[in-house]
Amino acid sequence: RMPEFVQIKEVGPRDGLQNEQQRISTADKVHWINTLSESGVKEVEYSSFVHPKWVPALSDAHEVGKRIMRIPGVRYSALVPNMKGLELALEAGIDGASVFMSASETHNRKNINKSIEETYPVLQPVVTEAKQAGKHVTGYVSTVFDCPYEGKISPDQVLRVCEQLLEFGVDDISLGDTIGTAVPSQVDQLLVKVLDRFPSDKMIMHFHDTRGMAIANIMRSMEHGITRFDSAVGGLGGCPYASGAAGNVATNDVLYLLNGLGIKTGMNEQKLQEAALYIQNKLGKTLPSKSLAYVASQ
Numbered sequence: 001r002m003p004e005f006v007q008i009k010e011v012g013p014r015d016g017l018q019n020e021q022q023r024i025s026t027a028d029k030v031h032w033i034n035t036l037s038e039s040g041v042k043e044v045e046y047s048s049f050v051h052p053k054w055v056p057a058l059s060d061a062h063e064v065g066k067r068i069m070r071i072p073g074v075r076y077s078a079l080v081p082n083m084k085g086l087e088l089a090l091e092a093g094i095d096g097a098s099v100f101m102s103a104s105e106t107h108n109r110k111n112i113n114k115s116i117e118e119t120y121p122v123l124q125p126v127v128t129e130a131k132q133a134g135k136h137v138t139g140y141v142s143t144v145f146d147c148p149y150e151g152k153i154s155p156d157q158v159l160r161v162c163e164q165l166l167e168f169g170v171d172d173i174s175l176g177d178t179i180g181t182a183v184p185s186q187v188d189q190l191l192v193k194v195l196d197r198f199p200s201d202k203m204i205m206h207f208h209d210t211r212g213m214a215i216a217n218i219m220r221s222m223e224h225g226i227t228r229f230d231s232a233v234g235g236l237g238g239c240p241y242a243s244g245a246a247g248n249v250a251t252n253d254v255l256y257l258l259n260g261l262g263i264k265t266g267m268n269e270q271k272l273q274e275a276a277l278y279i280q281n282k283l284g285k286t287l288p289s290k291s292l293a294y295v296a297s298q
């Protein structure tokens with residue numbers, strides 16, 4: 001029982017670039033995001049309005065937001081950690097705001113400098129204000145399977161965080177395998193519980209591909225009825241506050257899988273390829289996507 005249509009959110013400009021040492025100029029980011037926009041993807045997470053000291057690679061979020069073209073039908077979203085980030089994001093222009101926290105107490109503290117309990121009162125007004133401004137709001141929950149500091153995270157802990165964010169009014173939740181360690185049996189354990197509580201169209205899966213398990217995990221997630229995934233072109237990225245974590249699953253690899261399975265995405269493989277080769281060239285290194293490497297070698 002595979003889905004007919006899958007919705008992909010391109011997170012390369014945010015999750016991808018936030019962990020790259022090589023700086024990309026604002027003009028190059030704008031050109032690249034515009035190319036990604038033309039690929040038929042439904043949502044592009046274009047940057048992050050976090051503290052520039054914490055994520056220097058995205059310190060030009062405001063300018064990027066002002067300069068990218070906006071294609072009707074594409075949602076342009078950004079990561080926002082607090083009210084200050086939301087104000088800046090609204091000024092720069094967003095259709096969607098993504099708040100974020102972790103299911104793991106220690107990762108939450110390392111990533112956003114607060115305990116889980118201290119994070120809720122920071123995020124609640126962000127969700128409320130963003131909804132009042134007419135924006136789509138996604139809640140990211142990180143380390144839903146394994147935490148680099150605490151090890152296994154229980155599905156019940158993940159459920160508690162999801163419940164709270166949904167109560168605040170987020171439209172949907174993206175469940176993050178932040179360090180890319182999960183295998184399909186862990187996907188089963190979590191999704192059985194999650195989908196018992198929440199509708200599948202509210203849940204997005206966000207896999208990093210550290211151990212090469214992301215495609216298997218996506219396949220398993222679709223078997224549970226999940227139809228929305230986050231991915232980064234070429235497979236770039238990682239989390240700066242989860243050491244050793246590799247990039248997101250490559251949009252190119254996901255698209256190859258979905259096309260092969262006959263699942264519609266509305267995406268154009270060639271445009272995506274163009275965007276992948278562009279950023280690969282700017283970064284001056286080969287990106288991990290195997291589909292990209294294969295097509296580039298032809």
Ligand code: HMG
Pocket residue numbers: 015018048049050051052054055079081082084085086100111112113140141142143175176177178206208238239240241
């Ligand atoms: P803090 O230092 O605790 O913040 O950082 P604060 O509220 O105490 O403020 C300290 C100073 O920062 C103040 O300035 C604020 O104005 C300023 P001062 O008065 O000292 O001059 N400030 C800001 N400046 C610009 N933009 C802002 C902002 N907020 C405060 N938004 C904070 C708390 C959350 C801001 C910080 O910890 C932070 O920026 N963390 C971001 C970490 C991050 O970006 N991690 C990566 C993204 S998450 C991820 O990758 C996982 C995901 O992909 C899913 C998955 O894979 O699992 C989403």
Ligand code: MG
Pocket residue numbers: 015176178206208238239248
């Ligand atoms: Mg991530």
